[in-house]
Amino acid sequence: MALLTAHGLACRRGDRLVFEDVGFALEPGGLLRIAGPNGSGKTSLLRLVAGLAPAAAGRIEWQGAAGDTGSEWRRQLRFLGHLDALKPVLTVRENLAAAAGLAGLADPAIAEAIRRLALDALADLPVRFLSAGQRRRAALARLALGPAALWLLDEPTTHLDGAGVAAFLALVAEHRQRGGMALVATHDDLALAPSGRLALGQPRAAP
Amino acid sequence: MSAAWALFRRDLQLGLRQGSDAATALAFFVLAVAMFPFGIGPEPAILARIAAGLLWVIALLASLIALERLFQEDHQDGGLDLLLLAPAPLPLLVLAKLAAHWLVTGLPMILVAPLLAWLLQLPAEGVAMLMLALLLGTPVLALIGAVAAALTLGARRSGLLMPLLVLPLYVPVLIFGVAAVEASLAGLDPAPHLSLLAALLLAAFAVCPWLAGVALRQAAT
Secondary structure (H helix, E strand, C coil), rough: CCCCEEEEEEEECCEEEEEEEEEEEECCCCCEEEEEECCCCCEEEEEEEHCCCCCCEEEEEEEEECCCCCHHHHCCEEEEEECCCCCCCCHHHHHHHHHHCCCCCCCHHHHHHHHHHHCHHHCCCHHHCCCCCHHHHHHHHHHCCCCCCCCEEEEECCCCCCHHHHHHHHHHHHHHHHCCCEEEEEECCCCCCCCEECCCCCCCCCC | HHHHHHHHHHHHHHHHCCCHHHHHHHHHHHHHHHHHHHHHHHCCHHHHHHHHHHHHHHHHHHHHHCEEEECHHHEEEEEEEEHHHHCHHHHHHHHHHHHHHHHHHHHHHHHHHHHHHHHHCHHHHHHHHHHHHHHHHHHHHHHHHHHHHHHHHCCCHHHHHHHHHHHHHHHHHHHHHHHHHHHHHHHCHHHHHHHHHHHHHHHHHHHHHHHHHHHHHHHHH
16 A cells, blocks of 8 residues: 555645646655656645645545644655755754754764765865855755655755765665655656656646 | 754854844844933933833844844745754744744843943942843743744845834833833832733743744745
8 A cells, every 4th residue: 555645736826726636656665756847836746745835635645544744744754945954154063963853863863974975074064165066965964864754855966966966866775775755856867766757747827 | 852952952053153143133232222322411310211211122122133033044045944844843943943042132132231221320229120121021022023023934025014013012011121120210119010021921922932833834835
């Protein structure tokens, strides 16, 4: 049985219907790749699944039960938006420690996360000295802090170099081996080996 | 380590390290008050008469300046999403943020208040009461301000909206805060005013974090 299913999701922004009747199902280890032109609602879909925005229609089920957005559901999520959510005056290590604390991780693997994304030399530098790609790596390091059932990734590889992309793909592969699931919205041609694809179309005016 | 504690520690770290917001509020408080003896003239009787009210009004405006940016940075850098997705009640997280904010901005204002009171010739009997009243009152200002800061998040004219929303609600704090100091100067019992300030604090404590949480969720959609 699918662990995460969505039925007939619709998203409305103002009087614009961004998408409607979107559904998918994910099993343990599954990865759904979300594609579509700019403005087709990739980010909106991820925020909707995360519970950050309400759906105009449809429902999301977690293990067959209607998904709620309570603490236990949020504990299963790891959300990486298109913004890095890093504090410029804190070091990479401090940023990761704060993110781990906020995510409620009891025993975060901060050193391990820093090593996985090859941030060792930068770990004690304030984030404001980092380049865009290095910041992205620091944001991605949040994924390696501890296990979570579902990753929601919005353009995860923006600004990343080849080594960064490889590190990211290794993280995803490991996550899926553990039975983790992921929704990835991306324009890049990544070797993600998705178990499913979702193509969002052009937005239309609401009827 | 719970999410709220982690957020409190992070915001304290941020506040102490970048310091500019806190310093701006404190500098405004000190400089604005220091202008009055020049404007009004160094007549001790007049200054002493207006000292309590003046200090409270400027403290109110200074805390407003600091509060405007309470959630702005998190809103702009995506950190707000991490906050909303933390496995902890949102009102608790708002409280954690406010506690850190108050320690960095409110507390320093209370600590410099005696110096400014002396500058304005406030009699010594009133100084301790002023600090006590500020100690009870500034958290109320922060709690109310947090709701407005969350409500105006993303609004284009938040700088204009904030004072409009908040200042009317600040009036009770102002009235009781000044009354407590003046009562102690007149040799009356300031306890009723302090009790009312404490009541305001409890009410704000119960309602404001929750309201701010609702507004933050709205801002994120």
